Amino acid sequence: MSIQLIVASPEPHFCDFVREQLPLTPNSEMVSEHEDIGPNLPVRIQSDLNLHPWAAVLLDISSDRALGLRTLEQMSQSVSGIYVILSDGQCSEEFLLQAMRLGATDFLRQPLKRSEFSEAMARLEQHVQRIHRQGRQIGRMYSFVGVKGGVGTTSVAVNFAALCARQNKSTVLLDLDTDSGDTACQLGIRHPYSLADVVENLEDLDQSMLEGFLARDALGFSVLCAPTDLDKSRMIDEHHLRAVGRFLIEHYDVVIVDGSRALDGLLLSCLELSEFIFLLLTEEFAAVRNAQIYLSSLARAGYGHEVVKVLVNRHEKRGPFHVSLDQVRQTLGAPPFWVFPNSYEDAMQAVHNARPVVIRGRSELGRSFREFARKLGIESPPEAAKGRK
Ligand SMILES: Nc1ncnc2c1ncn2[C@@H]1O[C@H](COP(=O)(O)OP(=O)(O)OP(=O)(O)O)[C@@H](O)[C@H]1O
Ligand SMILES: [Mg+2]
Structure with a gap:
């Protein structure tokens, strides 16, 4: 049986050594590598484990021991039987005991030594041969965060949800926009229950109770609406949201967060569970400036370029008062992950009909949404789509 390793380390020389x-070691491969050791690392590793359920995790915690140990604890709590090889310069008896209690299976001292590494691989090989683990599946969360109001966060989140549902x-x-509850409005939903009802019933929550609280769109996806009652939305805190988020990724293939809100504790607790954070902006000066601030705040919270993807919405080729795409790239230090065209008529018609743009076959904006989803591996390639009728 082959050995598969997921390596997480911000140190290039650590990964070079493993490579x-x-x-x-015969029959071994590195299946994934993470250089961003941010708070959502456990979720990204879980997503790797969906593809490679037999993989072990080699986790270098030397750059931030406290965060590393938290990551270890979260991974071992959420993935039963996970094999984690922890690595650090510190190896006092007390520390090793703590690491073991938090779920480490093995330990590699730094600086890494060839003989110790190959011994660790031999132990892993024995483990893989011995244990027959069951496959595990956990959903993916994608968070859409607008750098300012009205940049199109809800529109993009709604269309992406429709495309995911279309892929079964x-x-x-x-909907995290507890100020306006725009998602329901864009979909023409009037529903008596919201996130507040889920939070109020967290202790007894199960799948069927949750489904009772969700609104269902005709395109096949469900919506957990934002509370419209201000008093109810104020009682929701970060712990609630973390628990709701976990529940959702355990029960759905895809969880999409409409984060049309400030980068506050509620949103941050969703980002911890998200595989990607999509930062939405337009080519207005104020939006680009805000995007810069958001990117720095996210980087300080541990979310780097591997996780945060910039989406430019309402792009116009010739906009005299707009910041050009080239200037966006220069200001933000990386090209946007995706650029959606400005398509006023399509967008307004979608809002008017309360139906996402993607259901309208030939619109330019709809095509752009589909290509965006395809880049994320959600939509089928154009050839397959053509063959369908
Ligand atoms: N690509 C686009 N081209 C033209 N208009 C668009 C585009 N995307 C969104 N819009 C329009 O912009 C307006 C704001 O969109 P939306 O409500 O999705 O933004 P938002 O960032 O979620 O706003 P809020 O801050 O109120 O939550 C809507 O009228 C929508 O139809
Ligand atoms: Mg919105």
Whole structure:
């Protein structure tokens, strides 16, 4: 049986060492590498484990021991039987005991030594041969965050939800915009229950109770509406949202967060569970400036370029008062992940009909949404789509 490793380390020399030494162990491969050791690392690793359920995790915590140990604890709590090889310069008896209690299976001292690495691989090989683990599946959460009001966060989140549902993925859209509840409005939904009802019933929550609280869109996805009652929305805190988020990713293939709100504790607790954070802006000066501030705040919270993807909405080729795409790239330090065209008529018609743009076959904006989803592996390639009728 082969050995598969997921390596998480911000240190290039650590990964170089593994890349050099791993081929010396027969039938072994590195299946994923994470250089961002942010708070959502456990979720990204869980997503790797969906693809490679037999993989072990090699976690270098030397750059931030406290965060590393928290990551270890979260991974071992959420993935039963996970094999984690922890690595650090510190190896006092007390520390090793703590690491073991938090779920580490093995330990590699730094600086790494060839003989110790190959011994660790031999132990892992024995483990893989011995244990027959069951496959595990956990959904993916994608958060859409607008750098200012009106940049199109809800529109993009709603269209993405429709495309995920079209691919037969069980999909739920979580509206975090507790000030306006725009998602329901864009979809023409009037529903008596909201996130507040889920939070009030967290202790007894199960799948059927949750489904009772969700609104269902005709396109096949569910919506967890934002509370419209201000008093109710104020009682929701970060712990609630973390618990709701976990519940959702355990029960749905895709969870989409409409984060049309400030980068506050509620949103941050969803980002912890998100595989990608999509930062939405337009080419207005104020939006680009805000995007810069958001990117720095996210970087300080541990979310780097591997996770945060910039989406430019309402792009116009010739806009005299707009910041050009090139200037956006220069200001933000990286090209946007995706650029959606400005398509006023399509967008207004979608709002008017309370139906996402993507259901209208030939619109330019709809095509752009589909290509965006395809880039994320959600939509089928154009050839397959053509063959369908
Ligand atoms: N690509 C686009 N082209 C033209 N208009 C668009 C586009 N995307 C969104 N819009 C329009 O912009 C307006 C704001 O969109 P939306 O409500 O999705 O933004 P938002 O960022 O969620 O706003 P809020 O801050 O109120 O939550 C809507 O009228 C929508 O139809
Ligand atoms: Mg919105």
